[in-house]
Amino acid sequence: MNHSNDSYRHERHRQDLALRMIRHEARTCTIRECTGLTDDRIRRLYRSYAHELSEGPVRRRRGKSPRQTTFFIRNTRAQFESSLLASAFAAFGLLQGEAKKSPRLQISAVEYGRLFCDAYETHQQLLDSPTLSFEHAWFLLQLLNRNGELQPARCRHCDSYYLRNRFNVWRHTCPTCRLKRMRARCRKSRRLRQCSNSRAVSHG
Ligand SMILES: [Zn+2]
Numbered sequence: 001m002n003h004s005n006d007s008y009r010h011e012r013h014r015q016d017l018a019l020r021m022i023r024h025e026a027r028t029c030t031i032r033e034c035t036g037l038t039d040d041r042i043r044r045l046y047r048s049y050a051h052e053l054s055e056g057p058v059r060r061r062r063g064k065s066p067r068q069t070t071f072f073i074r075n076t077r078a079q080f081e082s083s084l085l086a087s088a089f090a091a092f093g094l095l096q097g098e099a100k101k102s103p104r105l106q107i108s109a110v111e112y113g114r115l116f117c118d119a120y121e122t123h124q125q126l127l128d129s130p131t132l133s134f135e136h137a138w139f140l141l142q143l144l145n146r147n148g149e150l151q152p153a154r155c156r157h158c159d160s161y162y163l164r165n166r167f168n169v170w171r172h173t174c175p176t177c178r179l180k181r182m183r184a185r186c187r188k189s190r191r192l193r194q195c196s197n198s199r200a201v202s203h204g
Pocket of ligand 1: 158160175176
């Protein structure tokens with residue numbers, strides 16, 4: 001009796017996770033990796049539930065998965081967004097360095113997938129207009145745990161956590177500091193414009 005209850009619960013968890021990932025437009029191979037469901041079962045879930053789960057139509061991602069490391073640090077805004085997502089991964093204990101410290105991360109693929117969704121959804125809520133897709137987020141987590149080109153670091157000026165290219169020593173300023181500088185420059189030029197406009201009005 002207990003055994004059948006357990007396997008029923010496990011089935012429910014697998015299906016719930018698959019549906020949650022479908023809502024985020026995850027690829028079939030990513031859903032399979034986390035849930036262990038067959039491609040056929042995933043296709044059927046897409047067909048029977050997708051339209052009920054979202055206000056808009058759920059698209060099924062096809063084609064190649066994202067592959068470019070540079071995508072995540074291609075400009076200040078992208079680097080800021082990727083860095084924020086990496087912080088969420090760290091907070092949810094999804095980075096391998098964290099996993100070694102935390103025994104709770106000796107977990108099943110389903111549990112790992114659920115934590116990943118928690119981290120991704122938290123990140124989505126923190127930004128006004130997030131642009132990173134679920135699949136890019138998934139790829140970023142693999143990259144970080146592979147210990148490749150992208151490396152987390154702490155800014156010496158503001159102490160924030162950010163991602164940088166391990167091999168590009170010339171671009172080691174943090175995106176938070178750069179965004180602050182850009183905003184300050186904008187404010188300054190707006191003030192100057194207002195100033196010269198009011199001078200023009202008083203002289204006119
Ligand atoms: Zn900084």
